[in-house]
Structures are given as C-alpha cells and as structure tokens.
Amino acid sequence: MTLSAAAEASPRLYSQIDHDDRGNFHYQGDLYRPADDLPTLCRRIEAHLASHFPEIRFAIRSERFSGGRKITAEVLDAPEDLSTREAQEVFITGVRDQIERFGFCRTNPLQDYWNCSFYSEVAIRQAYWGALAARRGKANPVDNLVSLASFKKRLKVGDSLTLLHAPYQHRALGATRKVIQIRSKDFVFEGRSYCDFPRASNFACDGRLVRIAVGNEHEPDAHLLYQWHPQRPE
Structure with a gap:
C-alpha cells in the first residue's frame, strides 16, 4: 500500500x-x-x-x-x-x-x-528502440510527409493496405487487406486482425508508404511497412 x-x-x-x-x-x-x-x-x-x-x-x-x-x-x-x-x-x-x-x-x-x-x-519501450534504430540508420526509410494525426483523419473504411515488410516472418506478409473499422487507438482489417496506431515518433507516411516502428531490445529496427491504397470514390 x-x-x-x-x-x-x-x-x-x-x-x-x-x-x-x-x-x-x-x-x-x-x-x-x-x-x-x-x-x-x-x-x-x-x-x-x-x-x-x-x-x-x-x-x-x-x-x-x-x-x-x-x-x-x-x-x-x-x-x-x-x-x-x-x-x-x-x-x-x-x-x-x-x-x-x-x-x-x-x-x-x-x-x-x-x-x-x-x-x-x-x-x-518502442519509442526508445525506434530512436536507437534512427541513430543506427533505418531500413526501408519513409519520408514523413503525412503526420499521424493527418493519417488518422484520411484513413477510411474500405481502404486497403499491403504489407510489404514485417519482422518474424509475419503471416500476412505480401497480403492486401481492407480496413473494416477505425477506432481511436487502432484500425481493424478484414479477418478481424488489427493494427495499433503508434506514437507519432514511430510513424512515417509519404502518402503511399506507411512505416510503423515496432522495435524491441532484440531487434531495435523491427518495423511494419505498408503500401496504402485509398478507396477510389465511386
């Protein structure tokens, strides 16, 4: 007590x-x-x-x-x-x-x-490992042209994301999945898997590629790299 x-x-x-x-x-x-x-x-x-x-x-x-x-x-x-x-x-x-x-x-x-x-x-936690990876030199760097706050506003249900890179032989590597729900702290893919929104310092987006740092003490530069496909208006 x-x-x-x-x-x-x-x-x-x-x-x-x-x-x-x-x-x-x-x-x-x-x-x-x-x-x-x-x-x-x-x-x-x-x-x-x-x-x-x-x-x-x-x-x-x-x-x-x-x-x-x-x-x-x-x-x-x-x-x-x-x-x-x-x-x-x-x-x-x-x-x-x-x-x-x-x-x-x-x-x-x-x-x-x-x-x-x-x-x-x-x-x-991940914020430190992301900073350490940045000092060492990141793999798959992405220009930070779209802020996390802006990405949250622009990401829509029906958009698709293709997973181009992931650590630990991720089972969804290479797959393109639709976003079916967007919540305050994460977004949900079809198949009911989800992705957490990271800290702003662990996020980078150039309007096409999305990089999310998920580093740890064993692999500081571990990250997810997505290609973002916004839904085309009908």
Whole structure:
C-alpha cells in the first residue's frame, strides 16, 4: 500500500540500501514532501529528471489504483545503447534512484509488509528502440510527409493496405487487406486482425508508404511497412 508516513531521510540512494537481518528495508529520499499530491509529485520528478539527465527524454505517467499509486518514467530517447540486459539494468537503477528520492519505502518481504509513498517503474519501450534504430540508420526509410494525426483523419473504411515488410516472418506478409473499422487507438482489417496506431515518433507516411516502428531490445529496427491504397470514390 502507499501512505504518506514519514521516515528519517537517508543520505544514500535507494539502490544502496540493504535489508537488515530481520528483512526490514527503510528508505526515505532527501526530496520527499509528505504534502505533495500526485500531479505535483510528477511535475517535480519530471523537472528533476530533465535537469539530472539533460540528454535523455522521458515521458512521465501516473496512475492510481486500490491501495496505491504509481509513477512510470518511460525513456523516449537516450544517447546510451541499451541493447544489452546489463546496460538496461544499470540505466534503470540510475534513473529509479533519482525517482525514489521523492518518496519513502518501508518493507519487510518476510512479513509480507509494504508501505511506500508510491510505486515506480522505469520503462524502455518502442519509442526508445525506434530512436536507437534512427541513430543506427533505418531500413526501408519513409519520408514523413503525412503526420499521424493527418493519417488518422484520411484513413477510411474500405481502404486497403499491403504489407510489404514485417519482422518474424509475419503471416500476412505480401497480403492486401481492407480496413473494416477505425477506432481511436487502432484500425481493424478484414479477418478481424488489427493494427495499433503508434506514437507519432514511430510513424512515417509519404502518402503511399506507411512505416510503423515496432522495435524491441532484440531487434531495435523491427518495423511494419505498408503500401496504402485509398478507396477510389465511386
């Protein structure tokens, strides 16, 4: 659970604190303020990360749930190559240490006890892998002439898309499929398969070709490449 109880501020970082012999873990960051609500806390963390890691771009998100609240810092771009698990662990630990300075945590896993001001996560997702692929040099580059917002408006039910390239021997490679439904977060092909609309940074369209980055730590430049066939007016 998450509460706003106070503890003694620690001069050390979160990752430098060990459990004692009885399983207790007590930590309070030097930037902790008991009165901060969640929006204020997110703004403070966002400003701190921007100052502490000026070459790294983050997106800060928060959520509330029964018994707690969570803050996620998703890395959008960073100069480091985080392809290896070791590099990811070092990076995540360094960023999380800075986030945890704004909170406190008292736990004892032996007693199934957890009391903290918020839960935190440092996420490395498709936005970062797309940025890494761009630095390395993308395969099948597409000029970004049509924005994602414009594409959403121009894509119509009845349009067709031909899948020209996809990772992992995609079963629809080479197939042309009609769009039968367009929703706020995705569009649906005939056969009831669907494609999520990506972040704007992971999307490129020149009016004919559509490139959607779906990279991951194993294949940062993984992407879908479609040829767009707008429905001809009758």
